[in-house]
Amino acid sequence: MSLKYLIINCDDFGQSPPMNRAIIHLLEERRVSSATIMAPAPGFEEAAEWCARKGRDNVGLHLALTSEFDAVRWRSVTGHPSLHDESGHMPRTVEEFELRADAAAVVRELDAQYEKAARAGIRLSHADNHMGSLYGTATGRSFIPQALRLCAKRNLPFRLFRKVYPGDPLLSDIPGVERAAAKASALAGIMGVAIPDYLLSHPFHMREGETYDQFKREMIGKLYVLPEGISETYIHPAIEDARMLEQVPHWRKRVWEYQLMLDDDFSFALKDAGVMLTDYSYVREHGGRSRIGSAFRLARELMRN
Template sequence: MKKLIINADDFGLSDGCNQGILQGHQEGLISSTTVMMTCPDIEKTIALLRNVDDLGVGVHLCITSGRPLTDGQSFRDKDGSFKKRNTYLHGIDCDNEEVYQEWKAQIDTFIKLAGRMPDHFDSHHHIHLMPRFLGITRKLSQEYNLPLRQEKQVITNQPFVPCFTDFHASNANIETLEKIITMPEETVEIMTHPAFCDQHLCEISSYNTERKTELDFWMNPNTINFLNSHHITITNYTKIAKS
């Protein structure tokens, strides 16, 4: 394995997330991020990413956090926001056409506000990989010609890049990196959630202080030196597409 995509999820979730991801990119190893288009102040959020050199940016598809961009009702709670993740785990009947239109609107809104295409997509709580939504996932990948965070059974027109999804604060260490770089694939994505822990993040996410631990790890000189010593290239989906 020669290349790592270190992708920070949840850009837009809070100011602490945004500033942590940006600093983790500028001073550390974060090479990619995905934006939650359903968060408040999305225009301000997208503006933070303008003129940020060398950071891959994709879309973090949502139907479990924030407020919908479309009029779909099957994923909407009584207060108008998205239903929570547990409702999908317990078999909620969700209209797939409404989900497709909502995710399409999230991608299209990114393109409109950012003035460019996203370089990949994934989703909040891995919702795009639930069996009921795999058809939508494949359709969007083909329609926009975008790579996505995927598992081997998700067949798309994009090359398979495995994602290490078990990285979190409790195993943010060199031993975990040693495990990842021995994976057989040439390129591997690492899913991470770095952030500065602000009050808003604590109010909306149970995974909050741990995000600072992840951020510190990716900015630690020992982490950087370890990857350099093993000749690992830090990359993103934009760079892969150009290679």
């Protein structure tokens, strides 16, 4: 049996109808592992109705504290003023969120987003975070403990990672990321929250001169060097849409991600590379760690200079 397990998660489910149609198609065709839904976003009701009607058990919660695109913006579920900018929407950037947000309001908002999804009839499989706003990457103000508390209370796995895959285009360039991952993963173990081993990222934006074939080769190449253990990568698939192509930066990259999941070359490469596509039910079963061992690991990290 393969020891290389991969979760392909569709972020931003509920963002807009063009994204909903792409994600629903990929889930129905079993081309991806899972999706995570955004409770505050304008397309939430459409996505949630489909999840409840189909009885899906592989849709998680995409905790959203930011609203980055002028063409598609949203307010918080709770309406707390510290969670909004001058326009009355959630902040455009992670930095603005970290600087503005009241900690107690963040906790209430996370709970409210969970409850909204649960009331809609979604059997949530896990949780993750839109734009990494809870990770403290902009100013160092992290809300990871609060997110883990929600997951521990609701018995949800969470998108974190134990190790940084060498050469990851986003994570490996963050100063101190390995120590931060070690502390966060140890805290998850103490709280009984299951997590993957690795998080594989790729650039959200289209690079100058980039083509679909180049993008496809890079993504397929990663399958052949996938580390052993449980890895997750995330995509933001969307269908062609004239308004979104004009008004949302790098929408074309989202269309490419949708196209890639339907590409027979990608499906062949998964099998050829010995990669087992899995979902967060596997993380729930195999992604936990001893609470006592995790406590020792956290203490060791905290005592390091």
